[in-house]
Amino acid sequence: MPLSADSDVPVGLQSSPETIMVNTRDDSDMRSKAVKFVNDSRIARFLTGVINSSPKSQVEIARDIGFDNPNMITMIKQGRTKLPISKVLPVADSLDLDARELLTLCMQEYQPEEWTVIREVFDI
Template sequence: MTKAPYSPTANLLRDAIDATDKTQRELARAAGLPHANVLSMMKTGECKVPISRIPKLSAALGIDTSRFLEIAMQEYHPEIWMTLKEEYSPLLDEAERKLIDIYQTASFAGRIPMTTALLDALHGLFLVAAVSDASVEE
């Protein structure tokens, strides 16, 4: 038997299915899938998760739709994703986009929880960077 290829989208789906108390049949029905075995194939990476099913799957699983869509688009359609990301993030400056890119790259293999300790550490780093930058300008 051939092992399915590594798939961040399938991993996210599998983890979400494992974390719910719903059956695959219930989830498949909620997502509008004809058979539960299709969901099984998606969670093992044997077939792709249809982009159009992600909102309903997310709702059924109680997970963030945006994150699920982002991971699937990065994996299945990276060129389209990059183009959309570049064209639809006009409210961010270059430094903010770089920070988001770093976070997204780091979290590609799994969600990074925004704990108080992490937020405090990031805040501290930004304060150090701001002080360092101010002293360089003087």
């Protein structure tokens, strides 16, 4: 699923910040499931869609990323915790995402002032 630093969350993932309906895997079935977001996080909404449509389980994704506990994936999806910047590359690799675009989205959401300075200094 392509990311865009200039736009909001992909159209299929847009909704209110409190609850969103997403397709989630349950064995081989595709079912709709309400996911409650703790805060209005574009990263949380985006990663929820990508993770839920991935052929990998959350346990596999957590292992790929280097999390000891797969509950970290759930916490990131719910917006309870931020995706650590140090995990952008492993997440991008595990979920077949563009690491630069994922980093851009994370920095825009988590550290917008710092991201502005970085962009100015490096002329990006």
